[in-house]
Amino acid sequence: MEITIEEFSELLDNKYIIVEAFREHSKASEKYIDVTFVQKDGYTWKGSIPYFYRRTGLFIETANDLVDYLNEIYPHFTKNEIEKFQATEKKRWNDEMSGKKTTKGFFDKLLDLDWNSVKYDLPNNPNWARRIQDIKEFGYTLATDTRRTVKGKYETDTHILLVPLPKGGVTGYEVMSPAFKAKAIAVMESINVYEFSKANKHGLLPDHKFPEIRWDEETRAENPDEMPEKEIKEKFQLVDNQRNQQKREVCRKCFQTGKRGTLYGINFFYQGNENWPDDIPKVGKDAEKGCVGCGWYDIQKWRESLNQFIEENK
Structure with a gap:
């Protein structure tokens, strides 16, 4: 968003919303605006508001849309609304989420709604990032500051803030039951498409061809156990966890840079080239068209297309 804080504040024209900075958490592809909400009774809330946040399908790209969004959410930050949020969510986690003890x-x-240091404030857990991701997938809005000064110390640490906005719903990006996972693996004959082999059947994952980072609220997926075999083959491919994570990183870089990834280091695309098409949106259902042709999107089709290209150009 090419606009200065001064220009944005002038555009916002709201003395009750004080804008301090724009920030970006590049690894998670999240963008924030640091603000202070001042209510007319003097109550204030200070923190970071995500405006590019895929877990709740929020993708604001223009200053005018961000102005509208800040004005829209402003009423959620009164003392009464915040206390109501805390009471509701405390009850929810005691009644419905008690089985998820670690998370x-x-x-x-985080329900203290303050910035919490990963090292000093949150529970000591080497897999803390997984717990934070779980909370995001339950529909909550979290802000991250990777270089925030620790209170009372001369050091910085990653801090997490729970933003008291309405919960988006316990959906996550992929709902996949054990029964569906087993069915998908069977339908795709336990073939690791990256290795093109059945040699190691353990640890295979149904990988959604269309990457999650480009989904929005309308394209979140639920995978019913009764999904037809044809649809499973159209939507998924089998890889192991290592390749699944590698693909996530490739897709994240593509999302951020507009440069599509290569498979096995081979600069071949069966449709288009390394550049994300200018006429294709970055997120949403239509964004899938921009993935077509990339090796990571459909590894088997890419392999077949490359072999055909080699055969025709001998």
């Missing part, structure tokens, strides 16, 4: 420990601390 609950993180959520309980």
Whole structure:
């Protein structure tokens, strides 16, 4: 968003919303605006508001849209609304989420709605990032500051803030039951498409061809156990966890840079080239058209197309 804080504040024209900075958490492809909401009774809330946040399908790209969004959410930051949010979510986690003890420990601390240091404030857990991701997938809005000064110390640390906005719903990006996973693996004959082999059947994952980072609220996926075999083959491919993580990183870089990834280091695309098409949106259902032709999107089709290209150009 090419606009200065001064220009944005002038455009916002709201003395009750004080804008301090724009920030970006590049690894998670999240963007924030640091603000202070001042209510007419003097109550204030200070923190970071995500405006590019795929877990709740929020993708604001213009200053005018961000102005509208800040004005829209402003009423959620009164003392009464914040206390209501805390009471509601405390009850929800005690009644419905008590089985998720590890993640609950993180959520309980974050419910103080303050910036919490990963090292000093949150529960001591080497896999803390997984717990934070879980909370996001339950529909909550979290802000991250990777270089925030720790209170009372001369050092910085990653801090997490729970933003008291309405919960987006316990959906996550992919809802995949054990039964569906087993069915998908069977339908695709336990073939690791990256290795083109059945040699190692353990640890295979149904990988959604259309990457999650480009989904929006309308394209979140639920995968019913009764999904037809044809649809499974159209939507998924089998890879192991290592390749699944590698693909996520490739797709994240593509999302951020507009440069599509290569498979095995081979600069071949069966449709288009390395550049994300200018006429294709970055997110949403139509964004899938921009993935077509990339090796990571459909590894088997890419392999077949490359072999055909080699055969025709001998």
